[in-house]
Amino acid sequence: MPTPTSIDPRHAQHHQKVPRVEVYWTTVTYKTVILYSLVALGVVFGGMYLAKPELYSAVINKIHRTVGNADVDPVNADQKHAKFVNLDGRVQIKKFNSVQWVDATLSTALDKGDLVETGSDGDARISFADGTSYTIKPDTLITVEENSTESNRPTSVTVSIQTGAVDLATPYLRSPDSKAAVKSEDATTQLHSNSRAAVKFDPEKKESEVVVSSGTAQVQRGEEKIDLVQYEKATIPSTGAIQKSTVLKPPELVEPLNLAPIIAENPKTATVHFEWKPVPEAASYRLRVSATSMLTRNIVDKKNITGTSVDVTGLETGDYFWNVMATDAKKESSELGDIFRFSLVAQGKSQDMILEITGYQLHGRVAEIIGKTEPGAALIVNGQPVPNIAADGTFRHFTEPLEPGQHSIVVVGQNRRGGTGHAQVSIVVPK
Incomplete structure (x- = not known):
């Protein structure tokens, strides 16, 4: 067979007209x-x-720093920002590198130099990476002064008040050199571990006020230092020495229990009983019931109560927060104490559901609740939903860490027929 001969287009004869692409x-x-x-x-x-x-x-050097930090976790880096964990009403921020005010959202991250302003109906809670939280009251303007929360060194967080009021709460601070503070004019209030204080500043009078509701704090202006313990107040005038005094203790809440459900056939006409322990120096009390955890837009606001209990009707089905403040004969009021939460639940009109607590176990300060209900039912334990219920209706639920002492664990539920159930068990957490 003859072998085909390849044709080089560069040496092709002129009479060949076949078009080619080189x-x-x-x-x-x-x-x-x-x-x-x-x-x-x-x-x-x-x-x-x-x-x-x-x-x-x-x-x-820049290349070296970039390569050397290539393993930094971006999530951990983001956790170094302060963030809003509660927002209510009008709350705006102005970033340190911006001239524009914008509405705050729960996804807004705060940095050093940022401004936060609340309106007359506004309330906000800011949480820092070290667990310190600041609650910004209505008509308040603050600046984030410092936010140093590196894990390998003492933390330092500070806000300054231009006008208004801020509540500061600290967790356990892992280093004695860690700092959580509020500045007002030329004074600085620094809180220690597991403490809470309210700081107010009046720019017209140039006067500050600090009240410690738990733990300890120190107020400093120049070389002057004042140490405060629970239920003590420091008044910082524009001129003259810092003055220290005691304040009225807030009442201890009794009923409804925190996170307890109240089941009624008709919640609108049901009577909800509120009760608290007496404060010896109190002349009257103020009860507030709200649908928000920061007690804004109160549904019930009863003042000048001379007793230690009140019955309230007319509440709709839902979750509520309540608190009581005491007032003495000088019209001085106690600081905000504990805020309890309860749920008003409508009783199912059909057959009640099966719900029982069969046992519990303590794992440190966490309680494991073991029980049985109907398949497909929805359960809430101390205000927290139960995510996993087995096909046969058995369930296990771990509570949040509990403080030492006696606790009433309450379970409420509803089945597919609209029936409701209620069960509770008393647990003692050792010290």
Whole structure:
């Protein structure tokens, strides 16, 4: 068989009219590209080193820092920001590098130098990465002064008040050198571990006030320092020495229990009984019931109560928060004490559901609740939903960490027929 002869288009005869497209290419390997790139970079850096050695050093240091920090977790870096955990009403912020005020959201991250302002109906709670929280009261303007929460060194968080009031609460601070503070004018209030205080500042009078509701704090202005313990107040005038005094203790709440459900056939006409322990120095009390955890837009606001209990009707089905403040004969009021939460639940009109607590176990300060209900039912334990219920209706639920002492664990539920159930058990958490 004759072998086909390849035709070189460059030597083809003129009488051949077949159209052709000539394509030429050169194969370049990745190694060649990388080699040429390195040579080019070497020329650039060599010229930079000869012309401007200081610029060369700066660029090399920047590259070194970037490469050296390549393993930084972006999530952990984001956790160093302060964030809003509660927002109610009008709350606006102005970033330190902006001239525009914008509405705050729960996804807004706060940095050093940012401004936060609340309106007359506004309330906000800010949480820092170390667990410190600041509750900003209505008609308040603050600046985030400091936010240093590195894990390998003492933390330091501070806000300053231009006008208004702020509540500051601290967790356990892992280092004695850690700082959580509020500045007002030329005074600084620093809280210690597991403490809470309210700080107010009047810019017209240039006067500050600090009240410690738990733990300890120190107020400093210049060389003057005042230590405060629970239920003590420091008044810081524009001139003169800081004055220290005692304040009225807030009442201890009794009923409804925190996170307890109240089941009624008709919640609108049901009577809800509120009760608290007496404060010896109190002349009257004020009861507030709200649908928000920061007690804004109160549904019930009863003042000048002379007894230690009140019955309330007319509440709709839902979750509520309540608190009582005491007032003495001088019209001085106690600070905000504990805020309890309860749920008003409508009794199912059909057959009640099966619900029982069969046992519990303590794991440190966490209680494991074991029980049985109907398949497909919805359960709430101390205000927290039970995510996993087995096909046969058995369930296990772990509570939040409980303080030492006696606790009433309450379980409420509803089945698919609209029936409701209620069960509770008393647990003692040892010290």
